């Protein structure tokens with residue numbers, strides 16, 4: 618078997634979102650296969666794999682081909698009893714620790730609704746995420762898509778004046794900001810310390826492709842040296858530009874799909890579904906090697 622990668626929509630998005638075939642990524646991979654997938658990530662930013670019957674163990678093993686994994690410490694229930702055993706697997710489900718669907722007003726569910734806002738994973742950590750891999754274990758009968766936006770193309774298409782304004786800017790990212798946007802403020806003092814804002818460059822250069830991209834996320838709530846309202850209005854305009862439909866791939870899940878995306882080059886968001894139905898997704902996350910502040914400007 619050899620890895621084959623094709624654009625999902627060759628006409629309108631030839632360089633964004635690829636579909637991988639010819640490989641069972643639940644099994645150990647050759648060096649060549651890993652290199653082909655890495656090259657596909659550089660080219661497409663998002664890769665879709667079908668029929669991958671992952672367990673947490675095989676998902677962890679596949680993810681480790683691409684670097685060190687981060688812990689699921691951005692979860693609201695980090696440090697408490699969790700449904701998922703591994704500290705390196707994020708619970709992206711609407712289930713409680715007894716596998717029951719969370720009540721509509723449950724604190725965990727309301728916090729997780731923050732995923733409905735455009736974001737890049739762990740931009741609220743000093744060292745943000747590189748790749749995220751989301752495995753669909755149980756999906757609802759309708760809705761619950763995940764959308765991805767190409768932040769490289771969004772950068773390329775900005776006018777020269779706006780690019781100049783963006784270069785060199787540093788944003789403050791925190792889950793306290795993103796949750797405040799949807800009116801969630803039920804944080805403990807401990808959460809507020811854990812989610813203290815971190816600095817990230819607004820424009821980053823991809824370490825392997827050399828392409829620039831806009832590093833935006835709903836977690837970004839301030840720009841260093843700017844008045845807050847001006848910063849938020851500016852970031853909102855950039856986000857509106859960067860998430861136009863022409864930059865977006867909407868993934869409609871099938872059970873056992875796995876989607877891997879490069880958080881350095883994309884944003885993503887969850888779409889709604891019937892809260893009475895089960896949606897159980899498990900996410901592993903490869904950490905970046907350094908903070909964006911330590912990356913070349």
Ligand code: OGA
Pocket residue numbers: 709732738749751761762763764885886887888898900
């Ligand atoms: C994530 C995420 C979106 C979704 O897992 O990081 O944002 O559709 N998920 O569940």
Ligand code: MN
Pocket residue numbers: 732736737738885
């Ligand atoms: Mn996410």
